[in-house]
Amino acid sequence: MRYQSTRGKVNGLSFREAVLMGLADDGGLLLPETLPRLSSGDLESLYRLDYPELAFQIISHFVDDIPSADLSRLLNRSYAGFTHPDVTPLVHRDGVYILELFHGPTLAFKDVALQFLGNLFEYLLEKSGQTMNIIGATSGDTGSAAIHGVRGKKNINIFILHPQGKVSPVQELQMTTVTDDNVFNLAVDGTFDDAQAIVKEIFGDVAFKNRLNLGAINSINWARVLAQVVYYFYAFGRLRRETGCEKAYFSVPTGNFGDIFAGYIARSMGLPIHKLILATNENNILSRFVEQGDYSLGSVVSTLSPSMDIQVASNFERYLFFLLQRDPEAVNKAMADFKKDGRLHFSPEQIARVQEDFLAQSVDREQTLATIRDFHADTGYVLDPHTAVGVHAGRCRSGGEYPVVCLATAHPAKFKEAVVQAIGREPQRPESLQGLEERQKRCRTISADAAAVREFIEQNAC
Numbered sequence: 181m182r183y184q185s186t187r188g189k190v191n192g193l194s195f196r197e198a199v200l201m202g203l204a205d206d207g208g209l210l211l212p213e214t215l216p217r218l219s220s221g222d223l224e225s226l227y228r229l230d231y232p233e234l235a236f237q238i239i240s241h242f243v244d245d246i247p248s249a250d251l252s253r254l255l256n257r258s259y260a261g262f263t264h265p266d267v268t269p270l271v272h273r274d275g276v277y278i279l280e281l282f283h284g285p286t287l288a289f290k291d292v293a294l295q296f297l298g299n300l301f302e303y304l305l306e307k308s309g310q311t312m313n314i315i316g317a318t319s320g321d322t323g324s325a326a327i328h329g330v331r332g333k334k335n336i337n338i339f340i341l342h343p344q345g346k347v348s349p350v351q352e353l354q355m356t357t358v359t360d361d362n363v364f365n366l367a368v369d370g371t372f373d374d375a376q377a378i379v380k381e382i383f384g385d386v387a388f389k390n391r392l393n394l395g396a397i398n399s400i401n402w403a404r405v406l407a408q409v410v411y412y413f414y415a416f417g418r419l420r421r422e423t424g425c426e427k428a429y430f431s432v433p434t435g436n437f438g439d440i441f442a443g444y445i446a447r448s449m450g451l452p453i454h455k456l457i458l459a460t461n462e463n464n465i466l467s468r469f470v471e472q473g474d475y476s477l478g479s480v481v482s483t484l485s486p487s488m489d490i491q492v493a494s495n496f497e498r499y500l501f502f503l504l505q506r507d508p509e510a511v512n513k514a515m516a517d518f519k520k521d522g523r524l525h526f527s528p529e530q531i532a533r534v535q536e537d538f539l540a541q542s543v544d545r546e547q548t549l550a551t552i553r554d555f556h557a558d559t560g561y562v563l564d565p566h567t568a569v570g571v572h573a574g575r576c577r578s579g580g581e582y583p584v585v586c587l588a589t590a591h592p593a594k595f596k597e598a599v600v601q602a603i604g605r606e607p608q609r610p611e612s613l614q615g616l617e618e619r620q621k622r623c624r625t626i627s628a629d630a631a632a633v634r635e636f637i638e639q640n641a642c
């Protein structure tokens with residue numbers, strides 16, 4: 181499999197090269213040149229596999245430059261530390277199927293891909309004898325999952341930018357209490373969008389990127405999206421075995437458009453997803469896009485689901501590439517227009533095509549709290565606020581003819597403030613969070629300025 185950039189100037193990369201490049205050197209995002217299309221016979225045999233074996237089968241379609249035995253070993257190691265034997269179990273409550281993606285070390289869906297990416301980086305660096313400096317932006321979950329994926333690893337330093345005071349207290353502690361020498365937390369005076377823009381600007385300086393061998397752990401890295409594709413297959417397989425259904429809806433709480441884009445890839449490979457339901461909080465540029473073709477920038481507002489407090493969704497560019505018929509010139513123009521005007525225009529035909537893939541719903545604070553409260557009252561199950569956004573949207577937008585799978589993207593204990601508001605008590609605290617407040621912390625505050633961040637990285641690079 182070869183990889184190409186959405187902006188057309190980087191082509192013919194191998195999987196290894198794509199993973200190590202992260203953001204394409206022309207500023208675009210990397211995608212496979214073709215997508216495999218699986219037959220119904222192929223799909224039925226995948227549905228019988230356990231999680232690591234399924235991950236191996238799916239990921240192998242996209243990787244031809246890592247020996248199979250090594251890839252299989254990396255995947256087995258990545259999922260061995262999950263606390264549930266199914267890795268991402270599917271549970272049925274009150275008419276919806278909840279795909280629990282929070283059984284990894286940091287209790288969010290990011291662990292599914294970042295345990296693998298951490299191991300993959302280590303493997304590739306061992307082979308090449310290089311060192312790597314990872315840089316990433318987080319609205320709370322990617323940061324801790326990436327840090328836990330690479331903490332203490334030889335030859336890797338990691339620099340994580342989070343918006344100061346805008347992540348949940350538990351998320352902040354999960355990052356800042358990791359004091360290994362190779363981990364650097366930077367609290368940026370700005371929003372997640374500011375932090376992500378800084379990361380992209382630094383990657384855009386290709387000479388600097390190559391000199392420090394910068395690595396990307398955000399979903400700009402294709403390996404992140406790829407590892408997330410797997411659980412759509414896993415969930416549908418379990419659902420089909422349980423209900424015999426022909427198709428399903430998937431409702432996905434969305435911020436940076438990475439998780440739902442992984443669903444789009446799974447659907448494009450032939451997985452029978454009827455529609456992907458894109459669920460946003462009040463930062464609803466993406467749901468406005470799907471529903472009305474209105475892709476116009478607003479300012480970021482703080483919500484009960486802080487990890488989705490995002491306006492400029494990185495992976496939107498990948499979807500745009502497909503929507504614009506894989507035309508890199510059209511993507512370049514659209515990205516330049518968006519940078520200049522803060523909005524994009526789409527024709528009615530284009531929006532009709534979008535709506536063949538997606539439905540969308542924006543969910544506000546009251547609806548989020550009511551969903552947590554009512555779901556708990558009816559089932560005893562505690563949703564985290566991001567998952568609640570997805571459950572509400574899934575219920576509103578699905579048609580009833582197929583089951584609905586809602587992606588449970590985080591454990592409620594990461595967002596206990598919202599849970600207490602909804603049900604009047606704290607969720608149970610998993611063992612990995614015990615004693616978090618008492619641990620030693622390390623974090624520097626930094627202005628939202630790429631030059632300052634670059635200087636810090638330069639001084640602390642490995």
Ligand SMILES: Cc1ncc(COP(=O)(O)O)c(C=O)c1O
Binds near residue numbers: 488567
């Ligand atoms: C808990 C949680 N849910 C949902 C999302 C949204 O996922 P994505 O950014 O891939 O759209 C995030 C952040 O990425 C998150 O941390």
Ligand SMILES: N[C@@H](CCOP(=O)(O)O)C(=O)O
Binds near residue numbers: 317318320435436
């Ligand atoms: N919600 C994310 C934002 C970054 O998204 P990513 O999937 O591109 O890493 C977070 O928790 O940091």
